[in-house]
Amino acid sequence: MKTSDFAYELPQELIAQTPIEKRDTSRLMTLDKRTGTWEHHHFYELPDFLRPGDCLILNDSRVLPARLLGQRLPGGGACEVLLLIDRGEKTWECLVRPGRKMKPGTKLSFGGGELTAEVTAELEGGNRLVRFDYEGIFLEVLEHLGKMPLPPYIKEELQDQERYQTVYSKVVGSAAAPTAGLHFTPELLEKIAQMGVGIGYVTLHVGLGTFRPVKEDNIEEHPMHSEFCTIPQETADLINRTKAGGGRCICVGTTSCRTLESWAGEDGHMEARAGWTNIFIYPGYRFKVLDALVTNFHLPESTLIMLVSALAGREHTLAAYEEAVKERYRFFSFGDAMFIH
Known part of the structure; x- marks a missing residue:
């Protein structure tokens, strides 16, 4: 078929x-x-x-409000991280953009430093392992900073x-x-x-x-x-x-x-x-x-x-x-x- x-x-x-x-x-x-x-x-x-x-x-x-918009450190270039799978130890498998500038060792900041992270590995297929650092409960931080990961065919911002x-x-x-x-x-x-x-x-x-x-x-x-x-x-x-x-x-x-x-x-x-x-x-x-x-x-x-x-x-x-x-x-x-x- x-x-x-x-x-x-x-x-x-x-x-x-x-x-x-x-x-x-x-x-x-x-x-x-x-x-x-x-x-x-x-x-x-x-x-x-x-x-x-x-x-x-x-x-x-x-x-999960799994779409995070932030900056790469130092320099402040924009980045986007989409959480896919919780791998434990504060580490998630993620999709990232821009991929060519998100090599292992890249440090990231979201919400003016309320949430920080480091890219720790690049996986086969292009996904990254990202380790996050935060105070409190991660889900509560995401509810505050994260956006809904809407499908690619939806162009409007969700109100x-x-x-x-x-x-x-x-x-x-x-x-x-x-x-x-x-x-x-x-x-x-x-x-x-x-x-x-x-x-x-x-x-x-x-x-x-x-x-x-x-x-x-x-x-x-x-x-x-x-x-x-x-x-x-x-x-x-x-x-x-x-x-x-x-x-x-x-x-x-x-x-x-x-x-x-x-x-x-x-x-x-x-x-x-x-x-x-x-x-x-x-x-x-x-x-x-x-x-x-x-x-x-x-x-x-x-x-x-x-x-x-x-x-x-x-x-x-x-x-x-x-x-x-x-x-x-x-x-x-x-x-x-x-x-x-």
């Missing part, structure tokens, strides 16, 4: 640059995975498509950092938001729970690899990035009860989907697990536990549109995307949503 099989034409002006004013007023396309038929709705209508006895699984990862967090985000560690969840409000979640729909949480810390393009012509040759995920016992129990009772397991976002499918037994039985996953889902994959998916509209030729195509079929997916373009839906992280059932 070719990467080009998942291409589609998207006008630049349909890439959402800012969040919609009220989260759940975004549009919602429903897509029947069997017939390929779609309907146009709004996200606040999602409860109309849920049934008592279903369960909704959400990713409660919280985005309210919380709009790149889900309302249920809890466990800090993602480099990008699990964006399908951005549409939910506390009131909408409460309404869904009162219907008799079980709500469970998993944690998958989204890495920047989610934006990495598929460069191989043959998708099976793409090296999938790894991300850390956790399934608590109570969520595993909820899923098992739901399936035993004939309800549907509905994942919010490709991250929740990949977490469950990574650890589900062949018979769909879930157990509490934690670990790294590099599962790559594309057409031909047999879903073990997922029945339906809430998701955003994804980049052409991305691993995410391949996952959606595995669930709904490539032809159905591309036809729905063509309809979304025609109807001027908003695309990508701050864009509109689909419910594939």
Whole structure:
């Protein structure tokens, strides 16, 4: 299967640059995975498509304000550091700019010296190890000095950092938001729970690899990035009860989907697990536990549109995307949503 099989034409002006004013007023396309038929709705209508006895699984990862803007010392030249992975001992693996001026031994300052750092090593592939020095708790320093690491296709400055967090985000560690969840409000979640729909949480810390393009012509040759995920016992129990009772397991976002499918037994039985996953889902994959998916509209030729195509079929997916373009839906992280059932 070719990467080009998942291409589609998207006008630049349909890439959402800012969040919609009220989260759940975004549009919602429903897509029947069997017939390929779609309907146009709004996200606040999602409860109309849920049934008592279903369960909704959400990713409660919280985005780290991991983008630091500072100066190189001495001299004061500007620099940018993006935190990727905590390597312990106050050291993080980072993306840095300008790379050619950030050699090992380079000293850095952020927030007028509130946070200082030193580049300690250059890794294969160009990432750096950076050791930080600060007073107090690092996460609190980041909340004060860091900016949200918005995807490269968003050019606007984010006015309210919380709009790149889900309302249920809890466990800090993602480099990008699990964006399908951005549409939910506390009131909408409460309404869904009162219907008799079980709500469970998993944690998958989204890495920047989610934006990495598929460069191989043959998708099976793409090296999938790894991300850390956790399934608590109570969520595993909820899923098992739901399936035993004939309800549907509905994942919010490709991250929740990949977490469950990574650890589900062949018979769909879930157990509490934690670990790294590099599962790559594309057409031909047999879903073990997922029945339906809430998701955003994804980049052409991305691993995410391949996952959606595995669930709904490539032809159905591309036809729905063509309809979304025609109807001027908003695309990508701050864009509109689909419910594939």
